[in-house]
Amino acid sequence: xxxxxxxxxxxxxxxxxxxxxxxxxxxxxxxxxxxxxxxxxxxxxxxxxxxxxxxxxxxxxxxxxxxxxxxxxxxxxxxxxxxxxxxxxxxxxxxxxxxxxxxxxxxxxxxxxxxxxxxxxxxxxxxxxxxxxxxxxxxxxxxxxxxxxxxxxxxxxxxxxxxxxxxxxxxxxxxxxxxxxxxxxxxxxxxxxxxxxxxxxxxxxxxxxxxxxxxxxxxxxxxxxxxxxxxxxxxxxxxxxxxxxxxxxxxxxxxxxxxxxxxxxxxxxxxxxxxxxxxxxxxxxxxxxxxxxxxxxxxxxxxxxxxxxxxxxxxxxxxxxxxxxxxxxxxxxxxxxxxxxxxxxxxxxxxxxxxxxxxxxxxxxxxxxxxxxxxxxxxxxxxxxxxxxxxxxxxxxxxxxxxxxxxxxxxxxxxxxxxxxxxxxxxxxxxxxxxxxxxxxxxxxxxxxxxxxxxxxxxxxxxxxxxxxxxxxxxxxx
Ligand code: F0G
Numbered sequence: 001x002x003x004x005x006x007x008x009x010x011x012x013x014x015x016x017x018x019x020x021x022x023x024x025x026x027x028x029x030x031x032x033x034x035x036x037x038x039x040x041x042x043x044x045x046x047x048x049x050x051x052x053x054x055x056x057x058x059x060x061x062x063x064x065x066x067x068x069x070x071x072x073x074x075x076x077x078x079x080x081x082x083x084x085x086x087x088x089x090x091x092x093x094x095x096x097x098x099x100x101x102x103x104x105x106x107x108x109x110x111x112x113x114x115x116x117x118x119x120x121x122x123x124x125x126x127x128x129x130x131x132x133x134x135x136x137x138x139x140x141x142x143x144x145x146x147x148x149x150x151x152x153x154x155x156x157x158x159x160x161x162x163x164x165x166x167x168x169x170x171x172x173x174x175x176x177x178x179x180x181x182x183x184x185x186x187x188x189x190x191x192x193x194x195x196x197x198x199x200x201x202x203x204x205x206x207x208x209x210x211x212x213x214x215x216x217x218x219x220x221x222x223x224x225x226x227x228x229x230x231x232x233x234x235x236x237x238x239x240x241x242x243x244x245x246x247x248x249x250x251x252x253x254x255x256x257x258x259x260x261x262x263x264x265x266x267x268x269x270x271x272x273x274x275x276x277x278x279x280x281x282x283x284x285x286x287x288x289x290x291x292x293x294x295x296x297x298x299x300x301x302x303x304x305x306x307x308x309x310x311x312x313x314x315x316x317x318x319x320x321x322x323x324x325x326x327x328x329x330x331x332x333x334x335x336x337x338x339x340x341x342x343x344x345x346x347x348x349x350x351x352x353x354x355x356x357x358x359x360x361x362x363x364x365x366x367x368x369x370x371x372x373x374x375x376x377x378x379x380x381x382x383x384x385x386x387x388x389x390x391x392x393x394x395x396x397x398x399x400x401x402x403x404x405x406x407x408x409x410x411x412x413x414x415x416x417x418x419x420x421x422x423x424x425x426x427x428x429x430x431x432x433x434x435x436x437x438x439x440x441x442x443x444x445x446x447x448x449x450x451x452x453x454x455x456x457x458x459x460x461x462x463x464x465x466x467x468x469x470x471x472x473x474x475x476x477x478x
Contacts, residue, residue, distance in 0.1 A: 018334020021327040022424065025072060032058045038386050046466025047382045047451055049391050058389030059430050060422070064357045066112075066270035066277055067422035071322055074274070074315040081311025090313035091304040094280070097320040101252060102229060103259045104282035106289035108296050111307025113230060113268025114139040115300050116281035120226060120266055121147040123291045125190040132180055133193035134172050135159060135200050138399055138460055140193065140228060145404055149190055152180055159201040160413040162351040162362040167242045169204035169353075170197055170235070172214050178221075186221035194262065195228035196235035200395060202416065203231065203336075203355020205238035208246065208258060215261040229265040232258065233272040234356030237329040252324040264288070271357065274319035274423060278308050332356075335431065336421050342435035348442050351416060358420035361438065363396060366445055372397050372415055374450025374470060380417040380441065382467075383448055388437030392419045398453075399462045 033041070033056055045051035049062060060067070070078075082088040091109065098107045110116040117140050125131065127148025133140075134155040141151045154176045158166040172194065181189060192214065196206040218225055236254040240246050246254055259265060264283030269275050283289050293303045300307040308316070322328060333356050340354030349365030363370075363377035370376040377396035385391050396415035403410055419434060441448075455466035 018331045018338065020331045020335075020424070021325075022071070030058060032389050035386070038389060042382055042386055046455065047378065047469065048462075048465055048467060049381045049385055049393055050463050051466070052385065052391065056389075057385075057391045059426065059434055060391050061358065061419040061434065062391045062393050064271055064420040064422050065268060066275075067425060068270075068274045068276070068319075069422070069424040070274065070276070070315060070319070071424075073322070074318045077314035077318045078311040080314050081309060082314075083310045085305075086302055087304055088310040088313065090310040090317065093317040094313045094320075097317040098280055098282050101255060101320050101324055102232075102265060102282060103256045104264060105284045106286065107280050107282045108289070108292050108303060109306030109308055109313065110266075110279040110281055110296065110300050112270060112277060112279040113228075113266060114143065114279075115307060116266035116268075116279045117143040118299060119281055119292050119295050120264075121149065123288065123295055124224075124226075125149040129188055129190040130180065130184055131190050131193050132177055134170055134195055134206065135198050136400075137195060137199055137228065138401070138462070140195070142459060144190075144193065151193075154180065154192075155198065155201065159198065159204060162202070162349070162360075162365070162414065162416070165352055167205075167238075167353065168207040168210060169201055170195070170206040171210040172206070174210075174213055174217055177214075178217060181221045181223065186223050189221075189223050191224040191226050191263075192218060193228065194225055195230070196258065197231045197238070197356045199231070199357075200399070200412075200416075201355075201414065202351035202360040203234065203357045204351075204353075205235040205242075205356070206258075207243050208239050208254070209243065211258055211261045224263045225261070227259065227262040227265040228267075229259070230268040230271050231357055232265075233323050233329055234333055236324075237326075237333055238356065240326075250324075251326050251329050255324060269316050269319070271423075272323045273316055274323050275312065275316045278312050278316045280306070280316075332421075332423050335426075335428070338428065339419070339421070339431045339435060342432070343438060346435070346439055346442075348438060351414075358418050360395065360414075360416040360418050361392075363415045363417050366417075366442065367448060367450070369446070370448070370450040372411055373409070374452065375467065376450065377415050377417040378467060379448060379450050382451070383444070384417070384437060384441045387441050387444070388433070390419070390434050390437045392417050394418075394462055398465060401459075401461055 041056040121143040125147040131149040132154045158164040159169040269278035349362040351360040367376045378394040400410040400412045451467040
């Protein structure tokens with residue numbers, strides 16, 4: 001096993017320490033399509049895995065968002081939905097779960113993460129203000145920009161290097177951040193947008209030491225910190241495994257401490273919180289809560305359901321509790337590391353160390369002959385699907401979109417193709433199949449051609465953009 005975290009886990013437990021702490025009670029059939037069927041599906045879908053029907057997918061690693069398997073307890077909770085318009089008992093369960101495990105005082109429910117991002121961006125950001133963050137996330141930055149904010153990346157340099165083995169590649173570069181405070185004036189900074197783990201960097205964690213120092217720096221300048229807590233449980237697990245002084249603490253304790261250094265958080269509950277839909281926003285400042293509560297009724301729903309059914313809030317409250325259990329997180333991240341280790345053993349270029357929610361293939365390393373303007377990561381997602389029916393997603397130049405000021409493509413240093421692992425859904429045998437499929441795509445890399453974009457939507461283009469394969473130079477029309 002190549003990953004230092006995995007070794008530590010194995011050594012500590014002295015066994016296959018990531019074996020799942022559950023058994024399977026219900027199954028959903030999946031089937032492998034033929035190569036011809038996949039070719040048709042891919043062309044129909046414009047070489048965009050978001051535009052392929054899930055029935056045409058064998059192993060679906062498009063996202064870990066909303067794709068978790070719920071437990072028997074959560075399904076039982078669904079039957080206890082109190083579908084009152086106002087004051088549903090499930091809302092109070094959810095509120096208590098957020099307060100208990102994340103530690104914030106006030107909670108506003110939303111239909112999913114971007115609903116919460118919309119509210120906080122509109123309420124907190126004044127047009128023209130800067131929003132520094134530890135790497136962008138697509139929907140987060142777009143909401144910040146739509147509110148008039150200017151996102152500035154202040155993540156450490158190591159995050160942009162797929163080969164760097166830094167244990168906390170999600171850390172904020174505090175010198176870069178302070179330089180920004182000095183340059184633009186802290187009053188022109190809306191807040192620090194901190195994410196743990198960092199999705200676009202490969203699911204990389206932020207250390208407790210870094211968030212503590214960030215708190216001290218922000219206190220000196222009077223700047224607030226809001227946390228994207230979407231995968232913060234996985235971040236807490238990495239702190240437990242890698243940071244001195246945390247090996248004996250539970251994931252739940254670490255999560256609570258981390259959140260205590262921030263002023264509030266938004267959440268896509270579709271990941272760590274183990275539900276298929278839902279989100280929330282939580283803060284400590286009563287005046288801000290008041291403003292958010294006024295806003296939620298315009299865009300999401302009443303402040304005691306925020307776009308969710310009562311039954312969804314019940315499943316979410318239970319999911320929060322299940323999601324922070326040490327044996328759950330160990331097996332969840334352990335499965336991701338298992339797949340990563342297989343690929344590392346075969347010397348396939350991936351982001352290292354392996355992150356919390358998926359494997360990120362380094363498309364520049366995969367296809368050095370395909371320039372970034374021909375979308376290497378998009379190409380890799382298409383090729384892997386064609387090869388095997390395994391579906392991943394582009395996280396490179398297509399996801400990065402265009403600079404709103406210049407209209408030019410942004411060229412991110414990381415050109416990645418993500419294989420996100422849903423929680424509690426696939427088995428170790430599925431991971432073996434995925435590894436073999438990636439190996440087959442890798443073996444065919446030299447003859448693989450890039451793509452050109454033939455349709456580009458105005459916002460979040462990766463969801464709906466369409467592509468065509470660039471013809472061979474001796475093919476007609478080339
Ligand atoms: N923040 C992060 C870090 C995310 O990964 C996501 C969604 C969101 C916010 C937005 O939440 O989807 O509930 O509206 N990420 C999904 C993904 C889409 O596949 O990584 P949402």
